[in-house]
Amino acid sequence: VVFASGKNRAAAGAELHTSFRLDIAGEYLALVQSDGDTIAHEYGPKYPRQLTDVSYGLGQYATALIPTGARASYRVPTAGDQGKDWTALGFDDSAWNTGPTGIGFGSTAPGFEVIYYKANTAVGDLDTAELVINNPSYQSTVAAETAPVINYLNTSDNGHFAADNPFPSTVIGGDVDDYVVLVTGKVLIPQSGDWTFGVNSDDGFGVEMTNGTNVLTFSYPSPRAAGDTLVTFNVPDWGFYDLRLVFYERGGGSALEFFAAQGR
Numbered sequence: 001v002v003f004a005s006g007k008n009r010a011a012a013g014a015e016l017h018t019s020f021r022l023d024i025a026g027e028y029l030a031l032v033q034s035d036g037d038t039i040a041h042e043y044g045p046k047y048p049r050q051l052t053d054v055s056y057g058l059g060q061y062a063t064a065l066i067p068t069g070a071r072a073s074y075r076v077p078t079a080g081d082q083g084k085d086w087t088a089l090g091f092d093d094s095a096w097n098t099g100p101t102g103i104g105f106g107s108t109a110p111g112f113e114v115i116y117y118k119a120n121t122a123v124g125d126l127d128t129a130e131l132v133i134n135n136p137s138y139q140s141t142v143a144a145e146t147a148p149v150i151n152y153l154n155t156s157d158n159g160h161f162a163a164d165n166p167f168p169s170t171v172i173g174g175d176v177d178d179y180v181v182l183v184t185g186k187v188l189i190p191q192s193g194d195w196t197f198g199v200n201s202d203d204g205f206g207v208e209m210t211n212g213t214n215v216l217t218f219s220y221p222s223p224r225a226a227g228d229t230l231v232t233f234n235v236p237d238w239g240f241y242d243l244r245l246v247f248y249e250r251g252g253g254s255a256l257e258f259f260a261a262q263g264r
Contacts, residue, residue: 001055024050069100069212069237099239100212111146112185112243116168118142119178122250126206126221129180129248143169149258150183150245156253157226159200164255176249181256183245192238194264200257202226203250207258209241216241223250232264 007017022029026049030042050056066072073096075081085091118141119132132138145168153164155175166172167181187209189195197218199205206219218231247256 022047022050024052026050066101067212068102069214071098072101072103073098074103100237111148112150112183114145114147114150114168115182116143116170117180117182118169118176119180121178123178123180123248124223124250126204126219126246126248129204129246132180132248133182133246141169150256152181152256154249154254156202156255159226159255159257160259161257167254167256175252176254177251179249179254181245181247183243183247183258185243186240187243187260188240189235189238191262192235193262194232195235195260195262196230196232196264197260198228198230198258199245200226200228200255200259201247202253202255203248205229205245205247205256208244211237211239211241214241226253226255 002016002018004020004022005017006019006021008019009015009017026046028042028044028046030044031040032038033040047056073093075086075093075096086093115133117132117139119128119138120140121128121132121138123129123132147165149161151159151161151164152167153159153172154167154170155173158164164172167176167179170176189211197207197209197216199207199218199220201220202225203223204220206221207217209216214235214237216233216235218229220227220229245258
């Protein structure tokens with residue numbers, strides 16, 4: 001970025017300023033090549049009125065060479081993989097792993113990110129739950145943790161699995177009403193085909209899992225006593241799916257379990 005400010009500054013590593021200023025109301029402007037005559041580009045009869053601290057220029061265009069979710073071959077190299085044969089045309093990558101893009105490296109923490117929002121309003125549906133998540137004015141307290149499994153109990157039936165955990169900042173048996181829990185993380189579906197996902201909840205919930213253009217959703221949007229919702233998906237592509245689970249508690253008992261198994 002070069003500032004047309006008239007300050008005439010060209011110090012290395014600092015902001016660049018021209019020796020001339022441009023009219024904020026708009027005027028003729030041209031970029032001229034080194035011969036002093038040939039116009040490389042021009043704004044004529046004048047560029048539009050400018051806004052303070054807002055840059056102006058030509059729009060940029062991009063073409064996606066590989067779409068999100070495209071099938072790709074990959075390999076994590078070892079010392080025995082030295083050399084560049086893999087860059088040659090016709091290289092046989094049939095022994096490599098495959099999966100949907102994007103593919104890359106990054107540090108991750110195992111488990112699910114769980115955020116607990118104690119609401120200062122009644123939470124009786126998913127729309128209100130989202131309102132609490134997105135608006136701090138509806139939150140009285142917030143607590144978070146990383147959990148290896150989603151198996152939470154406050155006061156309710158303890159579902160299918162033993163070793164229940166208290167929701168963040170709560171204790172089992174200490175009844176809490178009107179709160180929201182947001183669970184995010186990555187779920188590995190190791191093989192395409194039928195997979196059954198389930199949530200045992202008291203009260204309502206909504207689940208979304210995404211991998212590129214693949215979106216898997218199910219919910220029980222209304223309050224209820226402890227109960228199961230089971231849904232079978234025919235998963236077209238194996239791989240990591242981004243999980244977003246929203247749970248809310250209106251009143252009475254509350255608990256949450258999330259689980260899955262291959263098949264129907």
